[in-house]
Amino acid sequence: MQLSTLNISHVRNLQTTRLQFSPLANVVFGDNGSGKTSFLESIYLLGRGRSFRHRDLKTVVQSGTKELVVSGTIFSDQNDVSSSLGVKRTTEGRFEARHNGDGLRSASQLAPKLPLQMVDAHSFILLEGGAMQRRQFIDWGVFHVEPSFGGVWRRMQRALKQRNHLLRHDRMDREQLVVWTKEFVSVSDAIDRHRGNYLADLELEIRGISKYFDGLGVLSLEYLSGWDHKIGLADAIKADFDKDRRLGKTHQGAHRADLVVKIDGASAADRLSRGQLKRLIYILKLAQASLHKKRTTESCIFLLDDLPAELDGRHLRQVLGCLNELSCQYFVTGIEKTDFKDLLVDIAHQMFHVEQGRISLA
Ligand SMILES: Nc1ncnc2c1ncn2[C@@H]1O[C@H](COP(=O)(O)OP(=O)(O)OP(=O)(O)O)[C@@H](O)[C@H]1O
Ligand SMILES: [Mg+2]
Numbered sequence: 406m407q408l409s410t411l412n413i414s415h416v417r418n419l420q421t422t423r424l425q426f427s428p429l430a431n432v433v434f435g436d437n438g439s440g441k442t443s444f445l446e447s448i449y450l451l452g453r454g455r456s457f458r459h460r461d462l463k464t465v466v467q468s469g470t471k472e473l474v475v476s477g478t479i480f481s482d483q484n485d486v487s488s489s490l491g492v493k494r495t496t497e498g499r500f501e502a503r504h505n506g507d508g509l510r511s512a513s514q515l516a517p518k519l520p521l522q523m524v525d526a527h528s529f530i531l532l533e534g535g536a537m538q539r540r541q542f543i544d545w546g547v548f549h550v551e552p553s554f555g556g557v558w559r560r561m562q563r564a565l566k567q568r569n570h571l572l573r574h575d576r577m578d579r580e581q582l583v584v585w586t587k588e589f590v591s592v593s594d595a596i597d598r599h600r601g602n603y604l605a606d607l608e609l610e611i612r613g614i615s616k617y618f619d620g621l622g623v624l625s626l627e628y629l630s631g632w633d634h635k636i637g638l639a640d641a642i643k644a645d646f647d648k649d650r651r652l653g654k655t656h657q658g659a660h661r662a663d664l665v666v667k668i669d670g671a672s673a674a675d676r677l678s679r680g681q682l683k684r685l686i687y688i689l690k691l692a693q694a695s696l697h698k699k700r701t702t703e704s705c706i707f708l709l710d711d712l713p714a715e716l717d718g719r720h721l722r723q724v725l726g727c728l729n730e731l732s733c734q735y736f737v738t739g740i741e742k743t744d745f746k747d748l749l750v751d752i753a754h755q756m757f758h759v760e761q762g763r764i765s766l767a
Contacts (some may be wrong), residue, residue, distance in 0.1 A: 417443035417469040418762035425754035435759035441738035452519035454512030525710035536663035550700040564589035573653035593659035610692035631661035707735040713744040
């Protein structure tokens with residue numbers, strides 16, 4: 406998948422513009438506060454319908470205006486055709502999106518049309534943050550290779566909400582509780598199977614991608630379902646009933662899954678240096694993109710904010726080498742044009758300069 410053109414209107418400080426991109430490397434450089442991250446945010450808005458920086462659209466929509474619009478032409482490797490995609494968001498939170506003129510109901514329908522991977526200074530959260538970060542990472546992968554997963558995931562959320570609601574009620578409806586618990590167990594089991602299968606494949610991809618990166622050790626994944634598999638979820642929930650009732654929430658299930666990423670058998674988050682953790686995050690996302698390409702034949706698009714600040718020269722070359730090998734289009738930002746000069750000698754690329762919100766070819 407490639408983004409061939411992008412129109413940006415009323416995103417943060419960016420001037421309204423239309424840009425045309427290289428199918429491989431795109432570099433955006435400029436001073437602090439010029440608008441580089443906002444440029445990546447515009448692409449993210451097109452692929453996800455929301456910002457990676459703020460939940461509140463009011464901060465993303467340009468001051469003094471009420472709505473932002475991003476649109477573009479995407480080229481599919483699989484079908485060898487171009488299509489148009491557009492997103493409008495308002496300060497009041499309204500969402501509108503179109504693909505080839507047809508309205509899309511939700512942001513989740515955008516995601517498969519423009520599969521994005523993002524790495525920035527906050528990406529450590531994937532390994533150092535709470536389990537939700539890692540569940541989102543796994544579920545992104547499962548959803549993109551198995552679109553029906555979205556429906557199962559929503560059913561799980563609904564059953565969980567209903568069950569927790571019943572647990573909190575003074576005069577709990579036991580019949581309803583049995584119904585929703587049964588549904589919750591059934592969809593949790595389905596989600597667990599999807600996640601387990603996906604991670605088994607991802608682990609193989611990780612081994613392949615690790616070859617591009619030296620010196621991290623042997624990588625492995627330990628997937629934790631969210632309940633004790635030896636007794637099964639139905640029995641685990643039965644055993645937890647008093648605790649669940651007392652605290653008004655369900656303690657075991659697919660909503661409690663986690664993933665431990667290990668290096669030579671020990672937790673990577675506890676063991677690695679900051680630079681090594683950063684490389685590991687690239688490996689995980691590149692492995693996900695590689696698996697995505699095998700399953701869907703579409704390559705992911707990478708958004709890499711302030712790349713030169715994140716890795717040293719040798720490791721930067723390893724990341725870019727891997728992206729080129731996977732034929733992924735990427736958008737990287739940095740302060741100085743010269744930071745990219747040696748990196749992109751043999752790579753077809755397009756350079757953009759941002760100055761006070763104005764993006765121009767460089
Ligand atoms: N809603 C908004 N409307 C107008 N301008 C905004 C809005 N939100 C942020 N800005 C401004 O947009 C500018 C660009 O911010 P951005 O984070 O994109 O810069 P950057 O080039 O990534 O900088 P850095 O190198 O420091 O990361 C900043 O000066 C910021 O104050
Ligand atoms: Mg920035």
